[in-house]
Amino acid sequence: MSILIKNVVLNNKKQDIFIEGNKIENIGRLNFKAEEKIDGKGKAVLPGFVNCHTHSAMSLLKGYADDFPLKKWLTEKIWLLEKNISKDDVYLGTKLACLEMIKTGTTCFNDMYWHAGGAIEAVKEMKIRAVIGLIMADFSQAGSEENVKISYKKFKDRLPENISLAIAPHAIYTVSKENLIWAKNFANENNLLLHIHLSETVDEVKNCIAQHKMTPVEYL
Numbered sequence: 001m002s003i004l005i006k007n008v009v010l011n012n013k014k015q016d017i018f019i020e021g022n023k024i025e026n027i028g029r030l031n032f033k034a035e036e037k038i039d040g041k042g043k044a045v046l047p048g049f050v051n052c053h054t055h056s057a058m059s060l061l062k063g064y065a066d067d068f069p070l071k072k073w074l075t076e077k078i079w080l081l082e083k084n085i086s087k088d089d090v091y092l093g094t095k096l097a098c099l100e101m102i103k104t105g106t107t108c109f110n111d112m113y114w115h116a117g118g119a120i121e122a123v124k125e126m127k128i129r130a131v132i133g134l135i136m137a138d139f140s141q142a143g144s145e146e147n148v149k150i151s152y153k154k155f156k157d158r159l160p161e162n163i164s165l166a167i168a169p170h171a172i173y174t175v176s177k178e179n180l181i182w183a184k185n186f187a188n189e190n191n192l193l194l195h196i197h198l199s200e201t202v203d204e205v206k207n208c209i210a211q212h213k214m215t216p217v218e219y220l
């Protein structure tokens, strides 16, 4: 598949861009034949955006109790609802999120959610790049270290080039110190990113200082 984008602004200059397959082959004033021609007039070309923190399947829950403060929203609404979320829901929600990302210029995202297998299937089909976080949370068997180990083994050798894995302990207030240390070591041993919520609310900071005499960042 070849694409020619005509008259698009790049570094303050009008240029044409020729794409063959998944590579930019040429940039300049070009008169190439292409299977698809896009008029770039009035538009600028930029590198793809990277979204460093998503729960992409939650696109299905958009607007749900979104006027609640974080703790109330999690404990009274979201965590209850998430008990009934299936792998299929995650597959569909992640696909929807990918579609929205592709439409708005995001080409890579760093995700943290349940049922990683559903998210992986969605990203395989949608073909954008993603880091899929295997979530850890002490309140759920699904978020235990055994489960993360099982998931990691299951997925690690079956991923296409555009997908990699991360370890995703939910937060310092939902994952014990022992499990955070385990996550750190597991990530180091397997060369994985570590993805965590940190210092999100005034409450988290206050509670951490009361419990550990340190801010969340110092505690980590």
Ligand SMILES: [Zn+2]
Residues within 6 Å of the ligand: 053, 054, 055, 197
């Ligand atoms: Zn989050």
